[in-house]
Amino acid sequence: MVRLSILLTALMLLSGLHMTAQPVPGRDENIPFLVTFGSKSETAWGDDDFCQIIFFSIPKEVSTPVYLRVFDADVSGLNDEQKGDWNSKMFYGIYGGKGACSNEDAQKSNMKGKYDSGTLLATKTFGVDAATDNKWYTFGPFNPSEGELLPEFGGNVFKFICExxxxxxGNMYRLFLSSSPTSNVAVEGAFAFYFKYKFRLHDNNQEVSHIYPYIDKRVVAIKQANFDWDNDGVIRIVSVAKNGESMAVSGDNVWAESRHTVSEAEKNTSFDIQMIKNKKTVIRNNNVVMYLQNQFGELMPFYSVPIGGIPKYKYSIGVKPKTSK
Structure with a gap:
């Protein structure tokens, strides 16, 4: 598990980084929406268990109220994916207190057990609701001390669940952790992370989306798993030592896995996992699930902003010169 007390130093060294760490999906990810389907959906639509968990970390020093804002919280209208009549309900919950993040079930890929651990601070269930379609809905205020204090995760941690x-x-939505109830105003030093990520890809096949895991010093190999990619192009890793290493990609309603070794040069840096759509065929409404594990089988968090910045391939690290005979 990544120790964020170390990572926060890198975060704050990057000028203005806290101003881009608030939205989920993050700006650098270039992902249009998070996605969660109704419980009676077919998994072939791109959601394996109809639940999404996002964590927000707020520095201990922040004492002013915070708000969690949801864009397009309802399930109907402009952005959502309709199957017959609109008939879905979405539960939104914000959790804090002991166990909200530290409970192991909250950090697993199977959404079983006590994944909803902690103290439920706010909740609302949405269905068809024109008042929130394509608009922001605000939960809060929350006192940062209501989160679970986890110095190893950077401060007070809140958990958001959409189920x-x-x-x-299909429910398409976005999130923003804000210091204002009426607009998106960044909370200084706060950031989001997630152990399993469900999202919609762009329809435009010229767009490239990204996710950013951080590779800590313990990691010697990762195993990635993705679900329902629909063979929509390629997924590749760019790092200081990898210049586009390919990952296995899944077809319709199935998982694909691949293992990738980590070099010494890549430790304590981010990976840029790039999702490059099929350039020959336009695949629309492609919803994807992805997670990573280290060699111990622990899920590795993705971050809404790349820790240490977007990695750039360094030729001198990634390529060894040929030895003369």
Whole structure:
């Protein structure tokens, strides 16, 4: 597990980074929406278990109220994916207190057990609701001390859960941790992380999306798993030592896995996992699930902003010169 007390130093050294760490999906990710389907959906639509968990970390020094804002919280209208009549309900919950993040079930890929651990601070269930379609809905205020204090994760941690409780429609939404109830104002030093990520890809096949895991000093290999990629192009790793190493990609309604070694030069840096769509065929409404594990089988968090910045391949590290005979 990455120790964020170390990572925060790198975060704050980057000028203005806290101003881009608040939205989920993050700006550098170039992902249009998070996605959660109703509980009666077919997994072939791109959601394996109809639940998404996002964590937000707030520095201990922050004492002013914070708000969690959800864009397009309802399940109907402009952005969502309709299957027949609109019939889905989405549960939104914000959790803090002991166990909100530290409970192991909250950090697993199977959404079983006590993944909803901690103290439920706020909740609301949405269905068809024109008042929130394509608009922001605000939860809060929350006192940062209501989160679970985890210095190894950077401060007070809150957990956000979106879970489909009925129906078969797809809910597309975005999040923003804000210091204002009416607009998106960044909370200084805060950031988001997630152990399993479910999202919608762009329809435009010229767009490239990204996710950013951090490779700490313990990691010698990663195993990636992705679900329902629909063979929509390629997924590759760019790092200080990898210049586009290919990952296995899944077809329709199936998982694919691949293992990738980590060099010494890549430790304590981020990976840029790039999702490059099929340039010959336009695949629309492609919803994807992805997670990573280290060699111990622990899930590795992705970050809404790349720790240490977006990695750049260094030829001198990635390529060894040929020895003369």
């Amino acid at each position: 489909g409780t009925s129906g078969d429609d």
